Amino acid sequence: MTKPKLAVWKFSSCDGCQLTLLDCEDELLDIAGAIDIAHFLEATSEIKGGPYDISLVEGSITTPHDRERIQEIRKNSKVLITIGACATAGGIQSLRNFADVEAFTSAVYAHPEYISTLAKSDAIADHVQVDFELRGCPVSKHQLLELITATLAGRIPRVPKVSQCVECKLSGTVCVMVAHGTPCLGPVTQAGCGNLCPSHGRGCYGCFGPKENPNPPALSAHLADLGMAPKQVRDFYRSFNAGAPAFAEESKSHE
Amino acid sequence: MPDAKGASFLLDSPGPLVDALRRQGWRVIGPKLGQGAIVYEEIESAADLPRGLTDEQEGGHYRLREGDPDRWFDYVVGPQNWKKWLFPARQKLWSAERSKDGFSVESHEDEWPKTAIFGARACEIAAIEVQDRVFDNGDFADSGYTKRRAGMLIVAVQCARSAATCFCASMNTGPRAEAGFDVALTELETGGFLVECGSDAGAAVLDGLELADASAAQQQAGEAVSHKAAAEQTRTMPANVESVLRDNLDHPRWEEVAERCLSCANCTLACPTCFCSDVEEVNDLSGDHAERWRVWDSCFSLDFSYIHGGAVRRSTLSRYRQWMTHKLSSWHDQFGTSGCVGCGRCIAWCPVGIDITEEAGAIAAEPLAQEV
Numbered sequence: 001m002t003k004p005k006l007a008v009w010k011f012s013s014c015d016g017c018q019l020t021l022l023d024c025e026d027e028l029l030d031i032a033g034a035i036d037i038a039h040f041l042e043a044t045s046e047i048k049g050g051p052y053d054i055s056l057v058e059g060s061i062t063t064p065h066d067r068e069r070i071q072e073i074r075k076n077s078k079v080l081i082t083i084g085a086c087a088t089a090g091g092i093q094s095l096r097n098f099a100d101v102e103a104f105t106s107a108v109y110a111h112p113e114y115i116s117t118l119a120k121s122d123a124i125a126d127h128v129q130v131d132f133e134l135r136g137c138p139v140s141k142h143q144l145l146e147l148i149t150a151t152l153a154g155r156i157p158r159v160p161k162v163s164q165c166v167e168c169k170l171s172g173t174v175c176v177m178v179a180h181g182t183p184c185l186g187p188v189t190q191a192g193c194g195n196l197c198p199s200h201g202r203g204c205y206g207c208f209g210p211k212e213n214p215n216p217p218a219l220s221a222h223l224a225d226l227g228m229a230p231k232q233v234r235d236f237y238r239s240f241n242a243g244a245p246a247f248a249e250e251s252k253s254h255e
Numbered sequence: 256m257p258d259a260k261g262a263s264f265l266l267d268s269p270g271p272l273v274d275a276l277r278r279q280g281w282r283v284i285g286p287k288l289g290q291g292a293i294v295y296e297e298i299e300s301a302a303d304l305p306r307g308l309t310d311e312q313e314g315g316h317y318r319l320r321e322g323d324p325d326r327w328f329d330y331v332v333g334p335q336n337w338k339k340w341l342f343p344a345r346q347k348l349w350s351a352e353r354s355k356d357g358f359s360v361e362s363h364e365d366e367w368p369k370t371a372i373f374g375a376r377a378c379e380i381a382a383i384e385v386q387d388r389v390f391d392n393g394d395f396a397d398s399g400y401t402k403r404r405a406g407m408l409i410v411a412v413q414c415a416r417s418a419a420t421c422f423c424a425s426m427n428t429g430p431r432a433e434a435g436f437d438v439a440l441t442e443l444e445t446g447g448f449l450v451e452c453g454s455d456a457g458a459a460v461l462d463g464l465e466l467a468d469a470s471a472a473q474q475q476a477g478e479a480v481s482h483k484a485a486a487e488q489t490r491t492m493p494a495n496v497e498s499v500l501r502d503n504l505d506h507p508r509w510e511e512v513a514e515r516c517l518s519c520a521n522c523t524l525a526c527p528t529c530f531c532s533d534v535e536e537v538n539d540l541s542g543d544h545a546e547r548w549r550v551w552d553s554c555f556s557l558d559f560s561y562i563h564g565g566a567v568r569r570s571t572l573s574r575y576r577q578w579m580t581h582k583l584s585s586w587h588d589q590f591g592t593s594g595c596v597g598c599g600r601c602i603a604w605c606p607v608g609i610d611i612t613e614e615a616g617a618i619a620a621e622p623l624a625q626e627v
Contacts, residue, residue, distance in 0.1 A: 030540045149540050158535050162520060162556045165606070169524035170344040170551055174290035174334050177606050179317045187519035187606045201290070212557045213571060215517050222315065222607045 004053035007039035011059025016138035017084035050076030074128040085137035094121040094243025137240035161212040209241040216250035264466035270301035285373035293333035312418035314608025336527035377429030382527035411436035420599030425491035431481035441477040449477035493619035513572035520553035522601035
């Protein structure tokens with residue numbers, strides 16, 4: 001059996017999600033043994049042409065060039081999987097979606113006419129068909145391995161879309177919001193990080209984006225009860241997944 | 256010497272009892288201060304108990320407070336419950352290895368040293384009995400659960416106070432545990448403990464402790480502690496909740512509560528009787544090694560009701576209604592009891608403080624007209 005060809009692509013992003021793949025130190029040799037890494041610039045300068053069996057896409061669409069390049073990648077990929085908050089929701093750079101980009105470029109650059117950028121930072125799925133989305137800022141190493149393992153085995157990856165609270169409860173982590181009054185996005189955020197922040201006494205920052213059928217307005221009402229001003233509530237939803245529709249819509253209702 | 260169950264004695268502090276259990280080879284799991292709450296972990300001596308602490312609870316609100324430094328058990332139930340130990344959140348069931356001529360499967364059960372749970376409250380003992388009926392119903396027995404349950408001793412603590420979220424009195428599960436324990440402690444207002452022996456196993460543990468016999472007045476003082484705790488309870492479950500929910504599946508209140516519900520699953524995971532689980536298969540990259548794990552699940556997740564073609568309970572309304580009607584109504588049809596023991600955890604640990612007694616009360620107060 002020939003090994004499946006894997007390509008890893010980068011758009012507007014910090015490279016952290018690709019780095020998670022390299023961070024699979026114990027499993028990296030097994031991965032390299034099971035798949036043919038054909039295009040992965042962060043790991044190797046050796047480039048093989050397409051088509052590719054699996055494409056992992058990191059980053060968001062922010063320029064006209066990005067918009068064209070993702071179409072080519074889609075055409076050359078049997079399975080296209082997006083990894084991380086930038087690729088699945090537009091990333092932290094989707095804060096521009098709530099502002100005037102032209103005002104930014106003219107304030108920052110001496111010659112804004114050289115800047116070729118889009119008014120919004122988009123998720124990859126806004127432009128092409130995506131077969132699977134892996135959330136997180138960055139993605140979880142555990143979920144990335146599960147994704148690769150499941151894809152190679154031909155089964156659906158086990159990536160639950162339940163709330164962050166489920167991870168806290170399964171791990172025995174005491175709810176930081178109920179027991180300490182710490183504002184937390186856990187009840188509207190998808191699980192996956194391994195309850196990193198709550199297990200260290202911090203509220204969830206929503207790195208994994210909205211959970212399945214989230215109810216941000218109900219949470220926001222409680223955040224206000226905990227003493228958050230409307231602007232703070234707005235900004236709470238505007239971080240790595242600011243562009244995710246459920247978070248974007250909720251943040252706008254606190255402007 | 257305590258040679259009979261039903262006998263009552265006096266003890267100055269819980270210390271000698273914890274020591275006796277450990278001397279007799281019991282692992283002791285009890286209340287401990289952890290993450291700013293009372294959690295259930297292994298304790299080595301009475302010094303590990305969160306003496307002097309009390310709690311303040313309301314919908315979506317739990318805080319520990321400094322109380323009388325001499326009191327041992329003035330807090331009530333916290334975020335965790337004993338199912339954490341009896342029905343663990345993650346259990347490996349089996350593993351499989353691929354070989355040249357097929358594959359082999361090896362079943363797995365975690366070790367369970369004989370374990371004393373120290374400080375179980377009446378509602379918690381009632382919850383364990385509810386789960387007993389789920390995991391061993393005569394036709395079916397969960398081997399892991401029954402093994403853990405058989406190797407277990409229960410030291411009850413009779414609640415001396417109630418939190419605002421408690422409603423065990425209206426569920427007839429507390430605050431005084433009348434049975435289901437091996438030993439029960441009541442912390443008396445005058446200090447010291449009334450010790451009740453509930454079983455032969457309890458008598459064996461008490462054997463060797465220097466215990467004075469309790470007088471009739473002291474036994475009455477123990478009962479009075481429970482009466483006081485019961486009188487403090489402000490929340491109640493409507494007595495007709497089983498039929499009222501069954502008859503009001505289309506009540507507008509379900510829509511109203513669904514507006515507030517986060518469908519985050521906290522209520523089910525904090526509940527000491529919720530028993531739903533999922534099984535997940537994992538394999539390594541080579542595909543030569545696979546494992547099956549059982550993991551807590553919740554009726555608030557979309558995948559929970561996934562059948563061929565999709566999930567049948569897509570809306571939060573349908574999931575909240577499923578949880579509450581099962582817990583308070585159809586549980587009777589299935590297991591012969593209510594699935595609720597009145598511990599109030601689903602109220603306190605709901606991030607937005609949805610109150611099951613208030614929701615049931617609202618429907619009971621204005622039920623839909625029934626077709627004759």
